[in-house]
Amino acid sequence: MHRHVAGGDAGCSVASTFVVDYQGFALPGLALSCCQLYFSASAFEQSLFQSSGIACPISLSRSVASRRAEFLAGRLAARLAAENAGLVLGQVGVGDCRQPLWPGGITGSITHDRQFAVAAIRRGRGGVGIDILPELDSATTDLLWPQVIDARESALLLARLPGPREQSLAVVFSAKECLYKALFPGVQRVFDFLDVELVEVDRAERCLDLRLKTALGGGTFPGQRYRVCWQGLSQGALAYCDICA
Template sequence: MTSATEEALAGLFPPGTAVAALVIADNRAPPHPAEAAAVASAIPRRQAEFAAGRAAARAALSALGHAPAAIPAGPQRQPLWPPGISGSIAHGAGVAVAAVRRGSPLGIDIEPDAALEPDLWPLICSPAETAALPVAHRGAYVRQVFSAKEAVFKAQYPVTGAMLGFDAVTVRLTEAGFVARFARNTGSFAAGHEVLGRLLRRQGLILTGVAL
């Protein structure tokens, strides 16, 4: 499963990006001592997700030709990458994924390819966003919008330092992925600025990626 997931992930990003995927339950690598404090008081499931995410990140760094390194968490729980490295980590549906490169920021997300309940739709989508989605299987499309926004939020954070709500960008799904439009000025991103992202559905997963 992970090799197929990594192949799919690689297609989300430009050349020069290294990716890795790891089944969380299969991870045996503990966090680096510099990372462990971030989840010292977390429940075991969260500790396992964190450890697998860092293990996937180190695998991606290795694929990029970078030496293994600690990836501690910042004040907003964001990964703190080695100098010159941009990256993103996500976990969902029992899988941890990571993408890294030398260059501009990245955002990655993974979700189960399953519908979200209607009571969650207004938390994620504006009425206009919801109305633009197909009526049939709308909950599944809302999940895709959710994943797209998660990837965008991770990509923009190193640039703006802003923690965004779901109303900060609007997402329009396309055949190749999605277009995210900033709803208001956010750091160096002016209202109306558009970010293109990729989205794939594979093996019961939604995989999304953004490269700024």
């Protein structure tokens, strides 16, 4: 893991009061270049987009400052991850469904919360999905549970991943979110949490197996399986998957 202090680094040419720190890291078994970037939302200024050479989408211009700060941090993390892989990234656009539009020959994924952003990137086609595990309270867990998993999945999850329900749901929530991000470039359509089902949990390896319940287009078919894993970060935890074309 490579760790840096942001101030004065050419790869992160924004005020060091906004970018607090960042570090590169790898994900087990995957040829992804990753970066976790810590930022201070209170230090965000709109001018940081121009000084960093990152375009602020029109769709974001009226968003609250905290949302724009998260977006900027995510794009900066993507740039640093690309540089660590020897890639020149250029602008990463925004699609109609708010998905990143990666330059040709590059694919990746971005996720963020209120304090840090993470990006994972590689050369090639296919799709990459990463998602920071949310910190769920009891009420939110009760609300989300039937939207994310059905009764059969629930029984499997509680049997194979015992512990606080909030943490168990956070893992499968982020796993399904990862798969959505990784599949979207190929299927080009929105689909629901319940279009994907949990079929296996490997607690020792920190991996889940997910299966499509319906064809989504792009060559996908019912019963198609994907593996999504998760691991701790220096702060928080991350779910991730990589689907090669």
